[in-house]
Amino acid sequence: MTVDILKEEEKAIDIPAPLIRDARAIYTLWLRDVIRLWRDKVRLVGSLIQPLLFLFILGGGLRGRLPNGLAGTSNYQQFIFPGILVMSILFTASFAGIAVVWDREVGFLKEVLVAPVSRTAVVFGKVLGGSTNSLLQALLLFGLFPYFKIHMTLLLFFESVLTMFAIGLAQTAMGIALSARMSSSQGFMVLLNFIILPLYFLSGAMFPLKGLPGWLSIAVRVDPVTYGVDLLRGILLGAHHFAFSVDMLALGSFGAGMVVLAAKLFNMESPGL
Numbered sequence: 059m060t061v062d063i064l065k066e067e068e069k070a071i072d073i074p075a076p077l078i079r080d081a082r083a084i085y086t087l088w089l090r091d092v093i094r095l096w097r098d099k100v101r102l103v104g105s106l107i108q109p110l111l112f113l114f115i116l117g118g119g120l121r122g123r124l125p126n127g128l129a130g131t132s133n134y135q136q137f138i139f140p141g142i143l144v145m146s147i148l149f150t151a152s153f154a155g156i157a158v159v160w161d162r163e164v165g166f167l168k169e170v171l172v173a174p175v176s177r178t179a180v181v182f183g184k185v186l187g188g189s190t191n192s193l194l195q196a197l198l199l200f201g202l203f204p205y206f207k208i209h210m211t212l213l214l215f216f217e218s219v220l221t222m223f224a225i226g227l228a229q230t231a232m233g234i235a236l237s238a239r240m241s242s243s244q245g246f247m248v249l250l251n252f253i254i255l256p257l258y259f260l261s262g263a264m265f266p267l268k269g270l271p272g273w274l275s276i277a278v279r280v281d282p283v284t285y286g287v288d289l290l291r292g293i294l295l296g297a298h299h300f301a302f303s304v305d306m307l308a309l310g311s312f313g314a315g316m317v318v319l320a321a322k323l324f325n326m327e328s329p330g331l
Contacts, residue, residue, distance in 0.1 A: 080179035087183025140291040141263025154188025155233025188230030228313030238323035282312035
């Protein structure tokens with residue numbers, strides 16, 4: 059009798075608790091997204107083309123046509139460098155939402171949603187995977203900082219990495235929230251471009267925020283990406299429009315809100331969708 063009780067206790071110990079199952083699900087989904095990026099070399103390299111075009115062709119073309127000392131920076135290319143990093147993050151993070159729609163089309167998402175893990179864990183895994191991928195691709199561009207004469211210290215590097223990760227997390231969560239009710243990857247890409255492009259161009263990534271028309275100034279302040287760009291520019295160049303506390307509060311609130319919204323929408327979704 060005692061032996062049977064011990065065996066039953068051992069079996070009970072072998073069964074992972076719900077928290078452990080959720081943690082394993084988060085890790086598995088995160089690892090899957092990172093491996094998919096690593097194996098897709100065309101996507102890894104191709105996603106750098108658009109930011110480099112903006113940085114060197116647009117930035118180089120306007121460098122001698124705009125006054126130096128723009129918003130406290132030495133030239134226009136240096137000014138837009140933090141904004142181009144955010145561009146890379148935004149468009150890379152959006153792939154997480156597209157991947158969710160693709161997974162729904164091929165049936166993989168249905169298998170994940172009927173697994174014995176919470177849907178909140180599924181959202182966390184996808185958000186962490188997408189934000190990690192966006193950070194990795196942004197770091198490839200980040201390596202150009204010596205060219206723009208940016209003095210880098212270990213503290214500034216860690217602050218920049220944390221800021222870029224926070225921007226990627228917020229954007230990934232927004233993409234996943236939008237994908238919760240989308241069944242067509244083509245339709246989702248149209249919707250995403252309709253949202254991403256205004257968010258980016260209103261963020262002040264390409265122009266200083268001082269002296270704007272009234273309506274544009276209001277739109278810029280409503281845009282949550284504005285505060286991510288301003289925070290990163292303040293860290294790298296010491297040129298910021300808002301206080302650091304305002305930037306961090308706005309970016310953190312937006313990211314947390316998007317994660318909560320994505321988790322809520324996925325908990326409402328039917329596995330058969």
